[in-house]
Amino acid sequence: MDVDQLHDLVNEIGHCLSSQLGKVGEFSLDLGITEEDQFVLFEINSKPMKFDEKPIEKARINALAELFLSYL
Incomplete structure (x- = not known):
């Protein structure tokens, strides 16, 4: 997976989380990098x-x- 693929993956994860859970707003990934x-x-x-x-x-x-303020 290269940087562009990672960027696309992160966007897709955000869309999936939001569609299943509502507006998530924040998530993190635990990543490693190989040799x-x-x-x-x-x-x-x-x-x-x-x-x-x-x-x-x-x-x-x-x-x-x-x-949080965006919900006001």
Whole structure:
């Protein structure tokens, strides 16, 4: 799987989650990369999670706030 295929896969996952669960707004993928620079998908997480890295956690909270405010 190359970067373009990964991008298409992520979009398809988002559409599938939203069609089954309603507006998800956030999900993450657990990915690996082989020695041949190919992506390997391990898991898809469709619930918000907390990150140890402060910049990532701040961006996550801001994105959630924007999502919640979009319902007003």
